[in-house]
Amino acid sequence: xxxxxxxxxxxxxxxxxxxxxxxxxxxxxxxxxxxxxxxxxxxxxxxxxxxxxxxxxxxxxxxxxxxxx
Numbered sequence: 362x363x364x365x366x367x368x369x370x371x372x373x374x375x376x377x378x379x380x381x382x383x384x385x386x387x388x389x390x391x392x393x394x395x396x397x398x399x400x401x402x403x404x405x406x407x408x409x410x411x412x413x414x415x416x417x418x419x420x421x422x423x424x425x426x427x428x429x430x
Contacts, residue, residue, distance in 0.1 A: 368395045371402040378405055 375398040376383045382401065386394050410422050 368399065371395070371398040374398070374402040374405055 379401060386397050407426065410416065410426060416422060
């Protein structure tokens with residue numbers, strides 16, 4: 362269940378943030394589509410953590426993000 366929920370969260374991030382990409386990969390088999398959504402979500406979150414000027418504790422958040430990996 363946790364894996365299915367994780368893939369669902371990744372799909373939601375991809376659908377919200379990369380609409381054209383999301384609809385383009387819908388033609389792929391589910392396993393490949395979910396893998397691409399997971400990769401996209403990972404890099405989207407990583408990029409947001411590093412680029413967001415409003416985050417004052419960037420170093421700490423990036424350290425926690427790295428520890429999760």
